[in-house]
Amino acid sequence: MDYRQATVCRKISCTGIGLHTGKKINMTIKPALPDTGIRFVRVDLNSSPMLKAHYDNVVNTMLATSIGYDEYRVSTIEHLMAAFYSLGIDNAVVELDGPEVPAMDGSAAPFVFLLNDAGISLQRAYKKFIVIKRPLLVEDGNRSIAVYPSKELRISYMIDFEHPLLKNQKFDLLFSGQNFVGEISTARTFGFLKDVQTLKKNGLAHGGSLDNAIVIDEFRVINKDGLRFEDEFVRHKILDFIGDLSLAGVHIIGHFVVERSGHSLNVSMLQKLMSTRECWTTVSFKSRHESVRHRIKIPSFGFADPVAA
Numbered sequence: 001m002d003y004r005q006a007t008v009c010r011k012i013s014c015t016g017i018g019l020h021t022g023k024k025i026n027m028t029i030k031p032a033l034p035d036t037g038i039r040f041v042r043v044d045l046n047s048s049p050m051l052k053a054h055y056d057n058v059v060n061t062m063l064a065t066s067i068g069y070d071e072y073r074v075s076t077i078e079h080l081m082a083a084f085y086s087l088g089i090d091n092a093v094v095e096l097d098g099p100e101v102p103a104m105d106g107s108a109a110p111f112v113f114l115l116n117d118a119g120i121s122l123q124r125a126y127k128k129f130i131v132i133k134r135p136l137l138v139e140d141g142n143r144s145i146a147v148y149p150s151k152e153l154r155i156s157y158m159i160d161f162e163h164p165l166l167k168n169q170k171f172d173l174l175f176s177g178q179n180f181v182g183e184i185s186t187a188r189t190f191g192f193l194k195d196v197q198t199l200k201k202n203g204l205a206h207g208g209s210l211d212n213a214i215v216i217d218e219f220r221v222i223n224k225d226g227l228r229f230e231d232e233f234v235r236h237k238i239l240d241f242i243g244d245l246s247l248a249g250v251h252i253i254g255h256f257v258v259e260r261s262g263h264s265l266n267v268s269m270l271q272k273l274m275s276t277r278e279c280w281t282t283v284s285f286k287s288r289h290e291s292v293r294h295r296i297k298i299p300s301f302g303f304a305d306p307v308a309a
Contacts, residue, residue, distance in 0.1 A: 003126050003285045003298060005090040007031045009119030009307055014110070016102025019076055019189070019213070020064060022206030025098035029118065032091040034125035037249055038084055040067070040074040044097040053081055055247040055270045061263035065244055075100040078243030078263070079189075083111035085246040086180035087120060088301025090127060106188035106212040108239055112181055121307045126284040131296060132254030134279045138269045143260040145269040147279075150255035152297035155241060157258045159234050163192075165216060169234035177301040180242070186228050187235035190214035193222065241266055248274060250282070253296055 013028040032039065038053040049072045051057055059073065060066040066075040080101050084092065086108075094101075104110035137146045153175040160168050173179060191208065193215050200206060210223050214232065221227060229235055241258060244266035261269075273279060285291045291298050 003287070003291070005034050005123045005125045005127050006088050006120050006301075007033075007036075007091040007123060008089065008115060009121045012114055012118040014102065014104070014114055016104050017207040017212070018098060018100035019103035019106070019207045020203070021075070021098065021100045023098050023100070025096055025100060025102050027102055028095040029114070030093045030095065031121065032093050034091060034123045036091040036093070038081065038089075038091070038246075039093050040077070041093060041095045042072060042074065042097075042099070043095045045072070050093075052249075053077060053247055054249055055267055055274065058247065058267050061267055063263075065240075065247075065263045065267070073099050076103065077101050078240050079104075079106075079108045080111050080243075081246045082180070082239050082243035083108045083115055083185070085242055085251075086177045086185065086301065087112065087115050088127075088177065088299075089115060089120060091123070103189075103207060103212040106214070107236070108185040108243075109181075112185050119307060126286060128250040129283050129285070129296070129298070130248065130250050130252045130254075130280045131283055131294075132252070132280050136269075136273055136276055136279045138265065138272055140265050140268075143262070143265050144258075145261050145265060146257045147252075147269075147273065148255045148257070150253065151295055153251070153253055153299055154255040155238055155258065156256070157234055157238050157241065158260070159237055160260060163216065164219065165221070166233055169231050171231060171234045171238060173238055175242075176299045184235050184239050184242070187232045187239055188212070188214050188228070189236055189240075190216060190233055193217045237261070244270065251299070252280075253298075254280075 008031050011030040015026050039050050041050045057067040059068040064076040065078045132149045135148045155173045158170045215222050
């Protein structure tokens with residue numbers, strides 16, 4: 001187990017369509033120095049503005065998580081952020097020539113593949129962890145997120161939509177990079193056929209297709225290949241949650257119990273948690289012995305063999 005920060009070994013690129021803008025977007029991921037965090041750069045704009053992926057910079061949570069300031073926006077960052085988080089990549093610069101991260105297949109799996117291909121480099125600085133000390137609850141109607149003290153990161157998630165395929169789905173994830181890659185990363189975003197035209201009239205889902213989303217009519221999934229998991233819907237909601245959770249900028253050790261949440265409540269929870277200082281403490285570990293002494297189980301991150309700095 002290594003508790004050091006990490007970045008990618010080399011720059012790597014891909015091209016895809018933005019789920020909501022429908023625009024072709026080129027993306028390049030580059031190594032970054034320790035304590036940089038994940039930063040997005042809009043290279044299509046004259047000033048090439050840079051923005052850190054952080055909950056304070058979230059400007060929109062309508063069907064995706066968007067960060068920005070003034071007129072500068074980067075949208076739909078959650079799947080890429082979940083991939084960074086699961087592989088333990090703390091520092092990277094993401095260059096985009098458009099306003100949105102490419103959708104790829106609607107999951108985080110293509111980003112996990114891309115990052116593993118780039119390789120992971122361990123750095124001299126140590127990761128920071130937030131350890132939950134006291135419970136915290138946020139609610140919005142019948143939606144809620146509670147977090148409790150735990151020796152490891154655990155996410156228990158429930159969804160319940162008015163649809164026969166989406167009734168009372170539950171999934172319990174003991175987080176590790178391996179569990180994320182094997183059980184969560186390939187779960188795709190989903191939407192309802194009846195909502196497509198309304199979304200497009202409101203400037204959303206212009207790049208949505210059966211290639212990058214599960215589409216559901218009143219009774220069934222209309223994608224010819226069907227589902228990757230019987231409970232793919234709740235698994236994808238956990239993927240989104242992890243992507244939003246990463247906006248803390250540090251790894252959180254606690255048990256999250258989530259019911260019917262979405263990007264808006266995820267970010268609200270994170271803002272409340274981080275401002276409620278008595279609920280958590282910050283720690284860093286330089287050895288397994290230190291984490292054992294604190295009775296904390298640090299996640300193992302991803303499958304790639306890291307390269308020591």
